[in-house]
Amino acid sequence: MSDFYPTIADVSKWQGDIDWDKAKPYLHFVIIRAQDGASTLDSKLARNVAACERLGIPYYIYGFYRGGGAAEARKMVERAQAAGAKSVLGYVCDLETSGYSRAGVAQYIAALPQGLKNALYIAHNLYNEYGAGYGQSWTWIPRYGANTGKPAQAPAYPCDLWQFTSVGSVPGIPGNVDLNACVNKDLSFFVPSYEPPRKTVGGFSDVYEDDWFAQCVVEAKDAGWMKGYGDGSTFGPNDPLTRAQAVVTLARVAGADLSSPYGDVSASPYYYEAVEWAKESGVASDDIEDFRPDDAATRAEFSTFLWRMQGEPDADALADYEGAAGWAEPALSWAVSNGVMGNAGGIRPNDPCTRAECATMLCNLHKDK
Secondary structure, three states, X not given: OOOOOOXXXXXXXXXXXXXXXXXXXXXXXXXXXXXXXXXXXXXXHXXXXXXXXXXXXXXXXXXEOOOOHHHHHHHHHHHHHHOOOOOOOOEEEEEOOOOOOHHHHHHHHHHOOOOXXXXXXEOHHHHHHHOOOOOOOEEEEEOOOOOOOOOOOOOOOOOOEEEEEEEEEEOOEEEEEEEEEEOOOOHHXXXXXXXXXXXXXXXXXXXXXXXXXXXXHHHHHHOOOOOOEOOOOEXXXXXXXXXXXXXXXXXXXXOOOOOOOOOOOOOOOOOHHHHXXXXXXXXXOOXXXXXXXXXXXXXXXXXXXXXXXXXXXXXXXXXXXXXXXXXXXHHHHHHHHOXXXXXXXXXXXXXXXXXXXXXXXXXXXXXOO
16 A cells, blocks of 8 residues: 555545445545535435444544534534434534625534534635634645645645545545545544554564564664565564574674585575584584474574574573573573573573564674674
């Protein structure tokens, strides 16, 4: 989905039968017309309200103002309720005609249900005639400029929602449709349940800036220690780190040459050279028959790889971690005492080490280097 969507649309009978199931992903919220004055019901009101209620699409309801004051406002609310509008966020007085009294407009706004975010739409060329100050929660002003379907010339008057085109398009909505953009209020004002999309980092679609491991994943990528899957767009932070991935990662940290001695011959599988490096350097034990490259590396195993890579330094004190094999205790004690692991309070030696945990341990190990 492009940066242009989701968007905010206002709809009426002129859009015909909207495919709301198709349109939903492209909409932050919609504003549905209920009437053209007290005398004319919008023929698509019930259909549009029912679809938004069914699909959970946030919506407001508006009425084109024809000078009927409070009685006209009450008629709009009556029609909306008859259409099943239980989740409406607010009502809007659509003011596009000159010559009505300001008092009538004020009465219209005052007659709308309290506790909702009711609004006033004012045609740009009528702002000086009607102005503001009617007690509305927000103000909506149209200004199209070149009217190409994209935002162009912003309103010259203060507003909270800007109707920027009458020739917009939204999948599922037939023909042209008015589109809008927030100006002085953000989306969470209009739709209290709205949660802004989380920002991703590192070029990964599955690593977010508020993830506890985000900084370390980015550091591991930037240092060339770890990469994403396939085209590099996903990292798989919660995936178990395989033993093959572990030694490939540590070989990169060590700066080992993992290239084939021949330019036209590649090692197969991808981890072959790294496993050879791990065995020759003592990172991986040479007294086992099988390496088990596709098995998940446990947290004890990965900390042991790291410990061996550092030359098997002594820990301040050996600790007995429940469930840990005896061979892992020196490495676990070293990792905990040096802040490489266990900073969140749990050791879990026999749990699989995730890729996020791998990046974090590497980050912790190198934070003072």
